[in-house]
Amino acid sequence: MNEEEFLIKxxxxxxxxxxxxxxxxSSCLMEYETSSDPERQQSLIEEVFRExxxxxxxxxxxxxxxxxxxxxxxxxxxxxxRKGELQLSPExxxxxxxxxxxxxVLLTESTSGRPTPEPAEISSLIxxxxxxxxxxxxxxxxxxxxxxxxxxxxxTTSDQETNSEQPQDEWPxxxxxxxxxxxxxxxxxxLWTQSCQAKPLVSxxxxxxxxxxxxxxxxxxxxxxxxxxxxxxxxLLKSTTQSVDLLRTRWLAIESEYRWLRRLVTKSDSxxxxxxxxxxxxxxxxxLEWNRDQAGYLGRELKALAKAADQDSHTLRxxxxxxxxxxxxxxxxxxxTLFDILPRIVRDISRDRGKEVDLKFQGGEIxxxxxxxxxxxxxxxxxxxxxxxxxxxxxxxxxxxGKPRRGTIDIVVSQKExxxxxxxxxxxxxxxxxxxxxxxxxxxxxxxxxxVAQLTDQEALSLICRPELSTSSxxxxxxxxxxxxxxxxxxxxxxxxxxxxTTSVGRSSSFKMVLPLTLSSFxxxxxxxxDQIFALPSAHIQRVSRVSPEEVQTVENKxxxxxxxxxVSLVDLADVLELPLVADKNVESAFFPIVVVETIDKxxxxxxxxxxxxxxxxxxxxxxxxxRVRNIAGATxxxxxxxxxxxxxxxxxxxxxxxxxxxxxxxxAKDKTAEKKRKSILVAEDSITSRxxxxxxxxxxxxxxxxxxxxVDAYSWxxxxxFDLVVSDVEMPRMNGFDLTSKIRLDKxxxxxxxxxxxxxxxxxDRERGIDVGAxxxxxxxxxxxxxxxxxxxxxx
Numbered sequence: 001m002n003e004e005e006f007l008i009k010x011x012x013x014x015x016x017x018x019x020x021x022x023x024x025x026s027s028c029l030m031e032y033e034t035s036s037d038p039e040r041q042q043s044l045i046e047e048v049f050r051e052x053x054x055x056x057x058x059x060x061x062x063x064x065x066x067x068x069x070x071x072x073x074x075x076x077x078x079x080x081x082r083k084g085e086l087q088l089s090p091e092x093x094x095x096x097x098x099x100x101x102x103x104x105v106l107l108t109e110s111t112s113g114r115p116t117p118e119p120a121e122i123s124s125l126i127x128x129x130x131x132x133x134x135x136x137x138x139x140x141x142x143x144x145x146x147x148x149x150x151x152x153x154x155x156t157t158s159d160q161e162t163n164s165e166q167p168q169d170e171w172p173x174x175x176x177x178x179x180x181x182x183x184x185x186x187x188x189x190x191l192w193t194q195s196c197q198a199k200p201l202v203s204x205x206x207x208x209x210x211x212x213x214x215x216x217x218x219x220x221x222x223x224x225x226x227x228x229x230x231x232x233x234x235x236l237l238k239s240t241t242q243s244v245d246l247l248r249t250r251w252l253a254i255e256s257e258y259r260w261l262r263r264l265v266t267k268s269d270s271x272x273x274x275x276x277x278x279x280x281x282x283x284x285x286x287x288l289e290w291n292r293d294q295a296g297y298l299g300r301e302l303k304a305l306a307k308a309a310d311q312d313s314h315t316l317r318x319x320x321x322x323x324x325x326x327x328x329x330x331x332x333x334x335x336x337t338l339f340d341i342l343p344r345i346v347r348d349i350s351r352d353r354g355k356e357v358d359l360k361f362q363g364g365e366i367x368x369x370x371x372x373x374x375x376x377x378x379x380x381x382x383x384x385x386x387x388x389x390x391x392x393x394x395x396x397x398x399x400x401x402g403k404p405r406r407g408t409i410d411i412v413v414s415q416k417e418x419x420x421x422x423x424x425x426x427x428x429x430x431x432x433x434x435x436x437x438x439x440x441x442x443x444x445x446x447x448x449x450x451x452v453a454q455l456t457d458q459e460a461l462s463l464i465c466r467p468e469l470s471t472s473s474x475x476x477x478x479x480x481x482x483x484x485x486x487x488x489x490x491x492x493x494x495x496x497x498x499x500x501x502t503t504s505v506g507r508s509s510s511f512k513m514v515l516p517l518t519l520s521s522f523x524x525x526x527x528x529x530x531d532q533i534f535a536l537p538s539a540h541i542q543r544v545s546r547v548s549p550e551e552v553q554t555v556e557n558k559x560x561x562x563x564x565x566x567x568v569s570l571v572d573l574a575d576v577l578e579l580p581l582v583a584d585k586n587v588e589s590a591f592f593p594i595v596v597v598e599t600i601d602k603x604x605x606x607x608x609x610x611x612x613x614x615x616x617x618x619x620x621x622x623x624x625x626x627x628r629v630r631n632i633a634g635a636t637x638x639x640x641x642x643x644x645x646x647x648x649x650x651x652x653x654x655x656x657x658x659x660x661x662x663x664x665x666x667x668x669a670k671d672k673t674a675e676k677k678r679k680s681i682l683v684a685e686d687s688i689t690s691r692x693x694x695x696x697x698x699x700x701x702x703x704x705x706x707x708x709x710x711x712v713d714a715y716s717w718x719x720x721x722x723f724d725l726v727v728s729d730v731e732m733p734r735m736n737g738f739d740l741t742s743k744i745r746l747d748k749x750x751x752x753x754x755x756x757x758x759x760x761x762x763x764x765x766d767r768e769r770g771i772d773v774g775a776x777x778x779x780x781x782x783x784x785x786x787x788x789x790x791x792x793x794x795x796x797x
Contacts, residue, residue, distance in 0.1 A: 007063070014061070015107060025048050029100075032088065042082075045082055053071075053075050070099055073129035092132050222618070223320045227316060227320045229641075230313045241302040248295055248299060258285070261285065332367035332370070333367060334367050336365065337373060338376070346384055355407065356395050357409060360410050363412060366415060367517075369518035371518075372515060372516065379487065382488050383425050386485065387425075387427040392428070407428055407429055408428050410424070419517050421515050422513070423514075424513075426508060426509065428508050430506055432501075438460055438463070446466060461501045461503065465486055465489040492513055495516065499512070522619070523617070525595065525611065526612040527608040527609075527610065528608065528610040529577065530574045534647050536646075536647050537633075538614060541595060541597060542597065544594070544611050545596065546592065547591060547594055548592075561605055568605045572607045573606040590700075591699050593610060593696060599653055604652075617638075619636060620635045630651055631651045632645050633649075633651075678704050679703050681698055681705050682727070683707045684707075684709075684710065685707070685728070685729045697790070698727075701790055711739055725753065725754045725796060726744065726755045727793075728741070728755060730770075731760070740755075741773040742773045742774070744774070754796040756789070756792060756793065759778075759780065759781060761780075
């Protein structure tokens with residue numbers, strides 16, 4: 001944003017502020033004229049004085065000299081009124097009201113691009129105000145006349161600078177005091193009308209305290225819990241509908257037997273001895289018929305209710321999401337808000353240390369949540385102190401190294417994803433001396449000499465974030481206490497962000513931060529561990545999967561699993577959270593679920609009992625009493641009303657680094673023949689959540705599963721591998737499920753492979769299209785039941 005654009009933006013904000021202050025001043029003057037209470041009158045004088053003073057300062061900031069000078073004169077009048085050296089009179093009221101009217105016109109015209117007035121017009125008004133400060137008997141009999149005009153002039157901002165220190169009663173000699181009647185076509189009162197007509201009744205902007213706006217946002221985000229609860233109720237309603245449908249299904253399964261029994265009962269030639277028994281049986285049959293009809297009625301009603309609830313839930317979800325998004329945007333601030341305070345800090349520290357440093361910004365227009373911006377202010381100040389004090393060399397040293405005398409600190413902000421921002425803070429100084437860092441760690445007793453020798457460069461770099469570790473030889477007000485980088489890392493991690501450090505000795509250092517744009521709500525994966533439910537932020541989850549005990553290997557006394565041909569540490573989440581041992585739910589299964597958590601420099605697989613799914617959650621703090629609980633970042637309330645802890649990813653990664661066994665139940669020896677007979681299924685699904693869910697269901701049932709991200713990927717797998725069945729979504733990029741099924745049926749080699757479509761499309765037309773292209777089964781996601789899916793697969797293969 002260049003200076004001209006910034007000034008336009010600043011003047012728009014000034015306009016809103018000025019209108020508010022002018023209205024306040026006008027109201028005070030009007031109330032003073034009707035008030036007889038001396039204390040209240042004095043209070044009104046104080047208020048007008050403060051408003052005039054504030055408006056003067058604001059006008060100076062945006063280079064509106066005319067408004068600044070008028071306010072200066074009004075302020076000087078009220079300074080005398082405060083001291084009791086001047087008494088208000090109708091004449092003074094007239095001039096003050098006229099002054100406010102003219103400021104109103106100036107304010108309107110300054111943003112409309114109309115012609116500016118002659119300086120003499122503003123000077124004449126200021127002279128009128130200044131004359132009010134003199135005793136009444138010493139005032140001229142008339143007021144200076146405004147220069148004559150052929151038509152009413154429009155008053156706008158003067159571009160000329162005015163020296164506010166010049167005595168206000170010294171005017172050019174060609175100004176004379178003479179009668180100045182109002183022009184018949186432009187009385188003074190028309191200035192107020194003109195300014196009122198020139199501006200809309202309702203301003204495009206409104207000033208509101210940040211605390212009120214933030215409170216409104218919190219209340220809007222509270223509705224997320226209502227959205228989740230509504231979705232939960234719809235799910236329960238659909239589940240009830242499925243139960244009623246099951247009653248009908250079971251009835252249809254025995255309907256032929258029922259009809260046979262009814263025919264037997266109604267036969268006319270039944271033995272007389274059985275007459276009473278047949279009557280009882282007839283009543284039972286009558287009840288069964290009633291039960292069938294009643295179940296059908298309840299099923300139809302529940303379906304209609306579930307459909308209406310689903311539509312209402314969808315509408316509610318859209319409205320809440322829009323409201324939350326709008327309130328979030330209203331509380332977002334540009335990074336320039338933070339950048340504005342940093343140049344002065346760089347200047348002061350540079351002068352104190354005898355260095356020359358330039359600070360450069362990129363991406364200052366990107367907006368971020370107010371709470372996030374406030375929390376990263378201290379980390380930025382610490383980084384600047386470190387860069388100037390430790391990083392950038394003195395000018396003579398830089399010249400010796402062939403560098404420019406002036407060092408440079410660059411701050412580059414960029415939008416990484418829709419909900420994340422990346423900040424790169426770098427300097428062209430001497431870099432970080434890893435040898436010195438390692439020596440200091442040994443000296444402080446953090447590590448032994450042998451441990452230091454085994455560190456990688458990245459691990460050694462991370463030592464600078466340890467509390468009480470500093471390479472500064474002197475403790476000053478700027479550095480040397482060993483708390484700077486630890487504060488930086490802690491603040492970023494508390495925000496759910498990540499920090500990565502790189503350095504080039506003698507050339508530069510760089511600190512890359514990845515932060516969420518806003519706090520309060522995000523998506524989480526829900527897992528069950530030791531009969532308890534926990535939430536893991538989705539932003540840090542690289543994948544969820546299922547592995548068999550045979551895949552667990554021990555490397556350097558640590559359990560690992562091979563993922564994408566790379567070994568990844570495996571840790572039992574129950575052990576990390578120090579939860580009591582409970583019966584393993586996966587003891588009878590060939591696989592157990594894992595969640596792979598990833599930060600910038602580390603990846604760990606956590607064993608869990610069950611993966612429950614992914615959903616948006618609203619973050620709640622634990623209160624001041626529990627402001628810092630190890631491994632816990634906060635809590636959320638599920639739609640069922642259950643309170644679930646949200647895990648702190650960075651604490652988990654630290655806790656998981658401690659060695660320990662992984663409780664994996666060994667399986668009995670497998671039948672190699674049975675292993676060879678395991679059926680292979682290909683799952684085509686573009687949603688990672690749905691893809692993982694279906695994969696886990698099938699693997700738990702003993703199938704070998706491969707996954708594809710769309711129809712094209714699936715067809716490529718089918719051309720190279722052998723599969724017994726395909727489970728496919730319909731709506732996918734590049735090639736949808738209908739087209740994939742058609743290609744399978746047209747390919748002679750794979751035309752007999754059964755295809756099961758699992759989709760959210762539930763219209764009769766979509767079902768018919770699925771049958772037409774050759775699908776063997778068509779399942780709806782909204783009423784998805786894993787037992788039903790497994791039953792269909794068992795029948796097909």
